Amino acid sequence: MPETLYLIDGYAQIFRSYFAIRGGMTSSVTGEPTQAVFGFTGMLLKLFSVFNPHYVVVAIDAPGKTFRDEMFPEYKATRNPTPEDLTAQIPRVLEMIELFGIPAISKPGLEADDVIATIVQRILDNPEYNDVQIRIVSKDKDLEQLLGDRVAMFDIHTDTTIDVPALLANKGVTPEQVIDVLALTGDTVDNVPGVPGIGPKTAVQLVQEFGSIDGILANLDKIKGKKRENLEAAAAHLPLSRALVTLMRDAEFDFSLEDARVSPPRLDKIIPIFQQLGFNRYQTDVRRLAGELETAAPAAATPSAPPAFATGLFALADQDEAARTPVVRGDYQGITTQAQLDDLVATLRAQTMISIDTETTGLERDAKLCGISVAWKAGHGVYIPTLSPSPDQHLDLETVLAAMKPILEDPSIPKCGHNMKFDAGVLLRNGIALQGAAFDTMLAGQLVAPGQSSYKLDHMAQTMLGYTMIPINEIIGEGELQTSIDKAPLDKVVTYAAEDADIALRLTEFMLPQLEEVGMTALIRDVESPLAVILAEMERNGITCDPAELLRQGDALAIRVEELRAEVLAAAGCEFHLDSPRQLAEVLFEKLGLASGKKTKTGYSTSVDVLEKLVASEDKNDPRTSVPRLILEYRQLTKLISTYMGNLRDAVHPETGRIHSSFHQLMTATGRLASQNPNLQNIPVRSEVGRQVRKAFVAPDGYRLICADYSQVELRLLAHLSGDEALIDAFARDQDIHTAVAAQVFGVSEDAVSRTQRGQAKTINFGIIYGVTAYGLARRIDGLEVDAATQLISDYKKRFPGIDKFLQKCCQEALEQGYVATLLGRRRAIPEISSSNGHTRSLGERLAINSVVQGSAADLIKVAMVNVQKRISRDKLPTKLLLQIHDELIFESPVELADEHAALIREEMERSMELRVPLRAEAGIGADWMSAK
Structure with a gap:
């Protein structure tokens, strides 16, 4: 069952609470003003009792100037000062946030919106949080740029939700276009300069027609009268306005999603404060809430919630x-x-x-x-x-x-x-x-x-x-x-x-x-x-990074992006803005007449899966059908430019010339390491152009990088954990595992396995680890129907009965114990498996399987890191461990010792665990990460 993170725009809710209660409120005990505290606390009680959040975070504006003030000294210069009686209540509100166990996150130089944007991006970028839905508790239009498939805005006072379809229906723009609309209209409250005479309605019309500010300025000849004159006059400051309204999504600050998990409020602390402030009716509400949370904890627990094996360590306050x-x-x-x-x-x-x-x-x-x-x-x-x-x-x-x-x-x-x-x-x-x-x-x-x-x-x-x-x-x-x-x-x-x-x-x-x-x-x-x-x-x-290489790649990608833009427009036979989903949908499904995919409330979808299906039916003799393929490449390259090229250059330390990422070892439910500031775990590896990014990570003069990783580690662990004789035999013979499995499943000799059969076996091999369903397998293999996928999984389980028994065992243990455990005893609660909802129960079964296999893989790589580092320290080797990326370790070693050290690293990795099948590690050496891989 998906989990939900509520991100509260702190001061927006504080101000709204303050102005909602006219005439004010005052504590009869202390004499202090309380209406903002009362309103904000009521909002929290409603959030917890009505909407049952899994995680809650409050984002707070830090005192002092922000990076926007450096860009534009007049930023927010016209804002009215905060009322004195509201300022006096803010410490009380912050105290209440703390007593409810909610992290209040701020960062000097940032606004709360930037904190929210960064947290949103971190959740979306982390594959461990794929099931986490995000609701931003705010009405701030600036935050609309963050909306997406898993991100919505929520007005808790009116129970109104704004998601991508609602934004498009109500305002006629996509989240990507929000920034340009804001820049065009400006903001008198924040003193962001806009274009005179351009209001929200006109701004939307312009963006819809031309796609973006760049598109508008490039087509000024098509705009008439005063509107054109004002746009021409404002052209010089529009980049600044755009920068001012664009939220920062890669800020550096400590944040752990698990720190935001909801827990019962501290009644021993909250009740006395409620009594002091005169919040009499809230005392009953918070007692009921605390009881509901405590009672619901075991049943409502999620993959990272307190499991049954947590023997009251954090519950001393409830003891006699x-x-x-x-x-x-x-x-x-x-x-x-x-x-x-x-x-x-x-x-x-x-x-x-x-x-x-x-x-x-x-x-x-x-x-x-x-x-x-x-x-x-x-x-x-x-x-x-x-x-x-x-x-x-x-x-x-x-x-x-x-x-x-x-x-x-x-x-x-x-x-x-x-x-x-x-x-x-x-x-x-x-x-x-x-x-x-x-x-x-x-x-x-x-x-x-x-x-x-x-x-x-x-x-x-x-x-x-x-x-x-x-x-x-x-x-x-x-x-x-x-x-x-x-x-x-x-x-x-x-x-x-x-x-x-x-x-x-x-x-x-x-x-x-x-x-x-x-x-x-x-x-x-x-x-x-x-x-x-x-x-x-x-x-x-850290790891040395070459900004010049990133800049070179960025420039090359920019050239290719412009080439793609020209190719798309030529193939489509008309002018349109490639970044406009509405315009793209019109071209694909109305002008070109391609088979439309899923249709949303506001029009045809142009999501990745829709475009990929169109690519599969591309006709080489009809250039028009190449548009979906070209658009996919265009999107991939523009994302690479925006996400990696600039961000990685900015992350290079000016003194060391290295990127010093932060590592967290227990942030993920499976125990895998997480990387932040920047996140190096997500550097793309599936495409050649994505892999090129690794070329910018280099060894210093006189050194080489050693890239060591395990071969098919999760499948080897599956063989060990399941004890399946056929799978163990295939690894013992050091055969190509996907060919060996294909031979078993399709009943042919290994020499007779076709490329298609091997590919299908590979897909199901890795799919089994994630508890793949027949529907999921059919989606992963082109041309495979669900019935055929069902039969393929059935044949697989018959040929490898040990694996099927292992999968059933994982689910049974999760059902009986409430958790599953890895090879080293790391436990993960699986409450979903007891759900009466079939979809939720199915998710629990997949989590049970995945947690054991992936969690054991996390155990293994951590043991390998400890063992290798012990060897380095013991033998005083001039080798440094720089990075861990999933099952891959990257070291830096002197040129003349690189071969010797690579052999040593491989040796330590292969003997990190005793399994029923041999562990195999490979180590490449190169002047940069790409060539060492």
């Missing part, structure tokens, strides 16, 4: 108060002398587990180290400052690093911590390569209880230990008075920082038995925790 073991603040000490540091090092050498944490001047990659916290016994902890308000209060950085380096780099001393990737990155920047990572409490929480509202240390401490940590704002202040931790009083910092290490240690001790109970101790100890440190090093390494 008397049954809790109280956790009290520990005994914390600052290490500020050489003698204290020497004693500490001697003590740490004798420990079986130490907890570490770092404090920095900020969260940026170049933030300075302020100190290191260490704990080895619950209730105790120390902080070693390296920066403080007075130099005589702390030891110098070099002294501290020299003393702690042997301890932190000793793999025989296990370490724990919270979000160890961050700490490992900080230490790397200061010359320490952390070794011995054994338990990351953040990752452990994500493993045993996926879908929580937060995995922050203070949240986990509160919910698991019943312990309230010192808020950072008590140390560094907030608002305009906020400072950095190196400038805060050292005595306060010592307690705050040492507490972090102590609580991480206590959480480790609390969670270890829980992980043991669900069989994931080895997964967190041997794979996920060590991998966090490896990812920190990969982020620091």
